Amino acid sequence: MNGLGRALFAAISTDTNKDIDQYPADAAAYRIPRGQFREAAKRMKMAGARLVAEWATDETPFGRGFGIYACYEKDSEYLIVKTHAPLEDPTFPSITKKFVPAYRFERQMKSLMGVIPLDHPDQRPWIKHEDWPQDAWPLRKSFDPAKPLQRISGKYEWIRAEGEGVYEIPVGPVHAGIIEPGHFRFQAVGEDIINLEERLGYVHKGIEKRFEGMSWEEGVRLATRVSGDTTVAHALTYCRALEAMSGSNPPKRALWLRAVMLERERIANHLGDIGAICNDAAFSFLLYQFSRLKEMLLRTNYKFFGHRFMMDTIIPGGTAVDISQDGTEEMLREMDWLKKEFNRLVVIYDENPSLEDRVRDTGILTPEKARDLCVVGFTARASGLNIDCRIKNPFPPYDRIIPKVPVLKSGDVHARVWVRIEEIRESIRLIRDLLNTLPPGPIKSNLPQPPPDRAGFAVVEGWRGEIVYWLQSGPNGEINRCMIRDPSSVNWLALEQAIHGNIVPDFPLINKSFNQSYSGHDL
Amino acid sequence: MLRILHQIFRTGIVTEPLPQGAEKEIALVGARLEEAIRRRFRRSLTIRQVDAGSCNGCELEIHAMNNPIYNCERFGMHFTASPRFADMLLVTGPLTINMERTLLRTYNATPPPKLVVAVGDCGFNGGIFGESYASLGGIGKIIPVDAYIHGCPPTPADLLNGILKLIGG
Numbered sequence: 001m002n003g004l005g006r007a008l009f010a011a012i013s014t015d016t017n018k019d020i021d022q023y024p025a026d027a028a029a030y031r032i033p034r035g036q037f038r039e040a041a042k043r044m045k046m047a048g049a050r051l052v053a054e055w056a057t058d059e060t061p062f063g064r065g066f067g068i069y070a071c072y073e074k075d076s077e078y079l080i081v082k083t084h085a086p087l088e089d090p091t092f093p094s095i096t097k098k099f100v101p102a103y104r105f106e107r108q109m110k111s112l113m114g115v116i117p118l119d120h121p122d123q124r125p126w127i128k129h130e131d132w133p134q135d136a137w138p139l140r141k142s143f144d145p146a147k148p149l150q151r152i153s154g155k156y157e158w159i160r161a162e163g164e165g166v167y168e169i170p171v172g173p174v175h176a177g178i179i180e181p182g183h184f185r186f187q188a189v190g191e192d193i194i195n196l197e198e199r200l201g202y203v204h205k206g207i208e209k210r211f212e213g214m215s216w217e218e219g220v221r222l223a224t225r226v227s228g229d230t231t232v233a234h235a236l237t238y239c240r241a242l243e244a245m246s247g248s249n250p251p252k253r254a255l256w257l258r259a260v261m262l263e264r265e266r267i268a269n270h271l272g273d274i275g276a277i278c279n280d281a282a283f284s285f286l287l288y289q290f291s292r293l294k295e296m297l298l299r300t301n302y303k304f305f306g307h308r309f310m311m312d313t314i315i316p317g318g319t320a321v322d323i324s325q326d327g328t329e330e331m332l333r334e335m336d337w338l339k340k341e342f343n344r345l346v347v348i349y350d351e352n353p354s355l356e357d358r359v360r361d362t363g364i365l366t367p368e369k370a371r372d373l374c375v376v377g378f379t380a381r382a383s384g385l386n387i388d389c390r391i392k393n394p395f396p397p398y399d400r401i402i403p404k405v406p407v408l409k410s411g412d413v414h415a416r417v418w419v420r421i422e423e424i425r426e427s428i429r430l431i432r433d434l435l436n437t438l439p440p441g442p443i444k445s446n447l448p449q450p451p452p453d454r455a456g457f458a459v460v461e462g463w464r465g466e467i468v469y470w471l472q473s474g475p476n477g478e479i480n481r482c483m484i485r486d487p488s489s490v491n492w493l494a495l496e497q498a499i500h501g502n503i504v505p506d507f508p509l510i511n512k513s514f515n516q517s518y519s520g521h522d523l
Numbered sequence: 524m525l526r527i528l529h530q531i532f533r534t535g536i537v538t539e540p541l542p543q544g545a546e547k548e549i550a551l552v553g554a555r556l557e558e559a560i561r562r563r564f565r566r567s568l569t570i571r572q573v574d575a576g577s578c579n580g581c582e583l584e585i586h587a588m589n590n591p592i593y594n595c596e597r598f599g600m601h602f603t604a605s606p607r608f609a610d611m612l613l614v615t616g617p618l619t620i621n622m623e624r625t626l627l628r629t630y631n632a633t634p635p636p637k638l639v640v641a642v643g644d645c646g647f648n649g650g651i652f653g654e655s656y657a658s659l660g661g662i663g664k665i666i667p668v669d670a671y672i673h674g675c676p677p678t679p680a681d682l683l684n685g686i687l688k689l690i691g692g
Binding site: 345 | 526527530531534537572573574575576577578579580581582583584585586587589590591592602604606617619620621622625629650651652653654655656657658659675676678
């Protein structure tokens with residue numbers, strides 16, 4: 001038992017049970033009495049843990065009512081705390097006052113599963129908009145997803161600032177550019193932003209519920225499409241969680257190919273975003289330069305993996321595509337070319353004073369706030385938190401080619417850009433390493449069907465940050481629940497905090513520097 | 524500054540040239556597209572893109588149409604921030620219930636005559652997300668659609684081709 005497990009036992013030892021049967025090795029899971037749920041959160045907080053995710057399951061097929069789960073992490077140890085709430089009393093103690101990100105997790109659990117966090121400071125729904133019927137809880141087993149939703153009239157209460165000269169700016173859901181829909185409500189005085197409130201859920205497609213009607217093999221196609229810019233990382237996390245619960249080990253070559261694709265996805269998105277950030281600071285030169293490099297990478301993806309975003313290339317048990325010796329060599333040459341081109345552009349970024357003026361000290365997320373909000377990914381690494389599950393929880397081949405990631409403390413737009421610049425350089429190195437050591441052999445192994453009433457858990461560092469999948473099999477070994485936590489689910493809270501004290505015209509720039517997924521959040 | 528000029532000089536024009544080029548398809552489609560836009564839209568086709576629930580894959584490819592390789596502006600196409608100025612709505616799906624009202628309002632804010640293009644397999648029938656409590660399926664469920672561009676996601680070339688087919692190049 002590691003640090004977090006010991007901390008949990010010290011608090012509630014007599015009633016703590018390790019869930020050995022249901023939850024195999026990858027993350028320790030403990031069952032505790034419902035009344036102790038908040039006490040457990042307090043102990044985790046004291047132990048210095050981060051809240052990774054909080055979710056609910058409908059376990060009526062097993063006759064167990066609702067399952068309430070919270071996942072914590074510290075120093076590469078993941079720990080899941082679980083409790084039950086009976087059908088007739090679907091409540092649990094809120095942990096929002098201990099961990100800020102629980103604020104939205106719990107609103108979402110209440111909205112979609114109908115389990116009520118007691119003592120939660122905000123009773124408004126999340127994801128579920130005001131025109132849904134109150135008792136529509138799609139994640140419950142009794143809910144028929146095929147039936148069209150009835151609509152009611154309702155009103156969403158915004159947080160409002162008052163006083164002389166205070167005014168409100170509503171933005172969205174349809175934004176000015178080619179981006180996803182979401183609503184931002186600013187309270188401002190002059191150009192200064194007093195408060196920003198986000199409202200999301202516009203692209204809620206019912207993904208988690210959709211999984212429940214699919215076979216495990218079909219599921220990967222859906223996981224691929226959770227967020228179109230993160231197809232590889234989402235598919236990979238799903239597959240790893242599934243492989244963990246069914247005890248399958250993909251062949252070595254497949255592991256290497258998966259990592260190559262994961263790093264290529266990282267580079268392509270970082271390139272596009274760095275360019276777009278420069279464009280939002282009115283430096284369109286770099287937008288076009290970086291998008292040129294990105295397009296070349298996408299074309300190579302198409303040539304060797306059959307798809308520009310490498311969709312449907314990762315499947316349970318391995319990969320669906322292989323690359324030839326020629327492909328390997330061409331990709332190696334591409335990395336040499338990219339490195340040269342990229343470094344030239346970085347010098348231009350770094351030496352441009354008008355750009356520097358916009359990106360430095362803008363949209364600061366302090367390390368303290370980053371820690372409180374439990375942010376992940378490059379956002380965390382730009383705010384002094386050394387979190388990267390490629391390093392902390394390496395799976396092959398990352399245990400051999402340990403990535404080196406930069407950690408900056410300033411937490412501003414520049415820091416987020418610079419972390420990504422360094423990550424591109426590192427990913428180029430990783431891809432070269434991987435291609436040079438690509439093992440021969442098959443690319444897929446058989447995947448046994450998972451046994452009933454099991455859970456699988458996996459984390460993968462996508463380009464935005466840590467992606468978490470938690471899968472649970474039902475009484476017949478089918479998908480009972482698929483919990484997805486995109487990095488955006490926690491990082492959206494950070495945008496609201498980073499905006500304080502900034503001016504309205506800097507919002508697009510700051511927002512772009514986080515570039516979060518609406519689809520991955522809304523599911 | 525010298526570095527910037529040097530980089531511009533070094534890069535040259537990467538836009539795929541019209542008569543002969545690495546990708547003939549883009550060149551051919553582009554030339555015909557330009558002609559159709561000149562004829563029917565007085566050289567300027569203004570597009571408002573609306574994400575009605577997509578996974579953002581289609582948005583990436585619509586973005587790519589604007590990169591210097593495809594450079595769709597040279598054909599007279601450009602994207603506008605307001606539906607009031609738009610000739611065409613380029614809508615990605617699936618249509619979610621939380622976007623239904625918004626899409627309808629955007630459609631009504633676009634002055635006639637207007638064209639609607641539904642993008643991607645999801646814009647056609649909901650794709651892998653299908654029809655459910657949260658997804659109404661294709662864009663055609665609530666607004667009239669003039670053309671569908673299939674693909675998951677459609678490539679920039681598919682998008683240019685689809686728009687060309689609709690405006691009759």
